[in-house]
Amino acid sequence: MSEEKEKISSRYDFWTPFYDAVDNFPLFSRYQRGWKKKAVKHLHASDGDRILDVGTGTGQLLPWISKEFEKGSVIGSDISEKMVEKARTKVDGTDDLKIEVVQDDIEDSSFPSDHFDKIIATFAFTTFPNVDKAASECARILKPDGKMIVLDTGKPEKTHANILFYPMMVSAKIFGRTHMDREIKKELSEYFEVKTLEKNMLGMVYTLKCKLRSD
Template sequence: MTKSVRLEMKEHITSKEKKQIYVNQMFATIAPRYDRVTSLLSYGRDKKWKRQLVELAKIGPHHEILDLACGTGDITFMVAQKLTQGRVIGVDITAGMLEIAQRKKRRLALKTIEFELGDIMHLAFSEKRFDRITVGYGLRNVPDISKLLKEVFRLLKPGGRFLSLDFGKPANRIYRAVYLQYLTVVGSAHPAWKCRRLSIYS
């Protein structure tokens, strides 16, 4: 017999184990709307930021790239377009996200890209394999950032680069107040806000 357990946001922040469960369930729920939610929360600028991340990576045509917490694949596809003989692997723990990414892949017919279902906290790749490792909006969701960073640097080739994209608070006090108010209004109005409280079955 299963029972429904309500998981509050405050609980998942203070417990690594519960945080992992919360994050997995949250993204499974919002997967069909993830691209739209990200666009809303970034004022429609997320694609521009992701392109800037890829440009900063200075990707060579033969590079091997790992995109962590790839979600629906935005960064992964931008990287793939830079490659000719290289390869980019997008890894995400949420099957629903990868289903959307695979549909995009079929539509774009890119051959330099792979998607794998997996936990970025437990990667099975060999040491010093990748020239670049990227992550978009992912570090804040991992249960142990220090552990993940150790894994990232284990996987990077000498001279490789790790690039992370995430939201931050504007330095200007007025802009910060406006932005936080925007997040509150948009988050409260959007259906994905229900992900604050998920039913976890155990």
Template sequence: MTTFDHDTVVPDKDSDLSKKEQVAEMFNDIAGRYDFLNRFLSAGIDIRWRKKALGYLKELKPRYILDVATGTGDVAIMASGLLKPDKITGIDISDGMLEVGRKKVKSLGLEQQIELLNGDSETISFADNTFDAVTVAFGVRNFQQLEKGLSEILRVLKPGGKLVVLEFSKPRFPVVRTFYNIYMKVVTPGMGKLFSKNRNAYSYLDESIKKFPEGKNFTQILENLGYNNIQSTALSMGICSIYCGQK
């Protein structure tokens, strides 16, 4: 498996823990404030991004969906309303995030449709050809080994099944990029420190976005791993991108 620059980006460079362990610990620390900070820092636009990403699955009409790096279950909950599948399984390595997500699922009465489990993208505990669709929203940057996680997703997809990835990217236009860089370097870490006890979380966000193999680099990775019908769509002047691939 190839090692990419973003694979080596960790929340705490002085820690002896692996990236996976550090990411789990980081999200456990910020879980209680995660949804609030998402809405606040993105001015709510992240909801529109998720809705747009799930729109790429409407034609497929998936019955069984896996949501990798499900976090607090936002995509799983939205997918249950938009796509009406029989079952959505969300997996995440952070018990703290899952606890928040399960409370949301229960409060909405969706326990029969949505199950949130502790699970690792690189060792997905489901058989080959299990899911009609797999979603990953703002999670592939956190994979310890990007290719291994994407290969596991391909394994559990049914033939004809579809992967939809929603991930941050770098704006293409110079003026937008300048304001974006200031926001990510100053505003986001500042607000993260104000509302979260984990001081590294939102600095890690900026660095991991910068080093992530976005755009054509990411679609090339999907192609090399065996995905077909690959698409890439930039949103909000390139701040975010949707990637799709089929088995």
């Protein structure tokens, strides 16, 4: 594992016991949960689907995704061992709907090619050390007619919002090794046709729908 990945993995191992508490912090959590729940709805999960939540963290999305359909499978993956352990405590599948959590590095994934019908990534592409590698692996493991939903952060459209954005960006970099200013849409466009579905907080938070490029 590269030095940067070791750092990210141990950083998120460290944060695991506190992650849900921070994530559920009043005020901000209401919005975050709302955006995440909407992103899950954009998956349009249907019976038979095999869905991946990449960079699942503590697995917050997994019960929400599994409520959307009855037959198929939901897999959460993360590079952090402790996050994986925590996420496993939240899932309980049925005979028809399998839910599992695996430790996997999305930049060099162990999943087979053309494997998933749908992939979701929330606040994950800004944390993966190498977006290009992660995007190319997502393109590889997604079925040709598959779909990926990405919820993430970027620079605001109006410069006056930088007063809010820059302190958040700096703390996200220090505490989460997260790069809120990355141009995720541009990076994904190398492999996917990308459509913006929603924008929030002056474009600082957005949801993308990605289909594999046909050319």
